[in-house]
Amino acid sequence: MISAADLERLAEIELKEEEEVEEGERQSYSAERPAPTPPQSGVGPDPSHPYYDVARHGILQVTGDDHYGRKLIIFSSCCMPPSYQLNHHRLLEYLKYTLDQYVEMDYTVVYFHYGLKSSNKPSLKWLQEAYNEFGRKYKKNLKALYVVHPTNFIRIVWNIFKPFISHKFGKKLTYVNYLAELRGHLDYEQLVIPADVLRHDERLRAAQKGGPPLLVKSPPPRPPLPTQQFGVSLQYIREKNRDAIIPPVVFQTVSYLKENGLKTEGIFRRSARVQTIKDVQKLYNLGKPVSFELYGDIHVPAVILKTFLRELPEPLLTFPLYSQVLDIIGVESSLRVSTCQRLVQSLPEHNFIVLKYLLSFLHMVTQESIVNKMSPSNLACVFGVNLLWPPRGAVAMSALAPINIFTEILVEHYDSIFNSRCPPGQVTP
Structure with a gap:
């Protein structure tokens, strides 16, 4: 049976390989196309926030509800600083502090995986500790978990934790390869999407062969029906x-x-x-x-x-x-x-x-x-x-x-x- 240390090394190798591929794609892409304008997400947290040392990085965002009336919580890996600048135990406490405000109601989590590197990733031991810390009240009312831009590292972690994860919880997970796929589930315009994630999505679409074009023109909006109730003034x-x-x-x-x-x-x-x-x-x-x-x-x-x-x-x-x-x-x-x-x-x-x-x-x-x-x-x-x-x-x-x-x-x-x-x-x- 593979040891925890071996799993950690395997995950490290996968992340470094992904970083090398990403760097090559970034250099090639940036020479051809300008970066998209980052979204405006407002000012940062108040310095009096009990977890200001973690909250100031913008790793976690709460942005209203999804299409089905569930509170929407976003975790962005690219906002995580190097591990030596972030106390991961404090990050776990901050996650629980934030979720405690919403877990009594149904909620949805969007996880932007892009930006997780060997320099800022938490250990697999920490991930297991985090999963164990989030008890039934957190898992029961989580109705959907969208993992955006999944990689081999994600699949390795999933396989590691699969024996500990209930079948019911596993059914809540959805892999999202491109940001456009979120539009069917969430109010896309209200999402706080880091600029790095937007650029990465653009690069993925530019490199895509035989798939939908990079710039997909939306059909002109239809005039509302005389009886329309939703989406009109x-x-x-x-x-x-x-x-x-x-x-x-x-x-x-x-x-x-x-x-x-x-x-x-x-x-x-x-x-x-x-x-x-x-x-x-x-x-x-x-x-x-x-x-x-x-x-x-x-x-x-x-x-x-x-x-x-x-x-x-x-x-x-x-x-x-x-x-x-x-x-x-x-x-x-x-x-x-x-x-x-x-x-x-x-x-x-x-x-x-x-x-x-x-x-x-x-x-x-x-x-x-x-x-x-x-x-x-x-x-x-x-x-x-x-x-x-x-x-x-x-x-x-x-x-x-x-x-x-x-x-x-x-x-x-x-x-x-x-x-x-x-x-x-x-x-x-």
């Missing part, structure tokens, strides 16, 4: 639905959840069957009736509501409010409620009314938090990035805290913040 929906103030998807999901979901433990934390979500979206977009009773899963309308918000061309809280919401972190605690009220009052009328209708319901959810375990803080963690994101690029990890604080205040202090107008068909509490 609030104004479009209102115009096409006889001036309905509350979008049908929001009204119907909220109404159903009020009647049937208020006492469901972990409501909004769970995903639903992927094909079911696609089917329901299609029904809505075709203007056909949707009966949630037929699906027998309370999480279907919950995911549909989050999906609707996430697919708006502009977030419900609007792009102009993004930078102002981020500033909430610097506002004194005693002034935060009035600051949130002022920002919300500045919204366009239609956005304000829809937001008030939604927050009235979320506040109602918290009234049953003893049973459903959804406090204002928990709801903020779920809804924050579905209510607000930047005009370009993804939500930076450093922006999550102010967005969640802002959303938590809206939920907890609903009565005082939304006291100027009453949503249609509702009586102010």
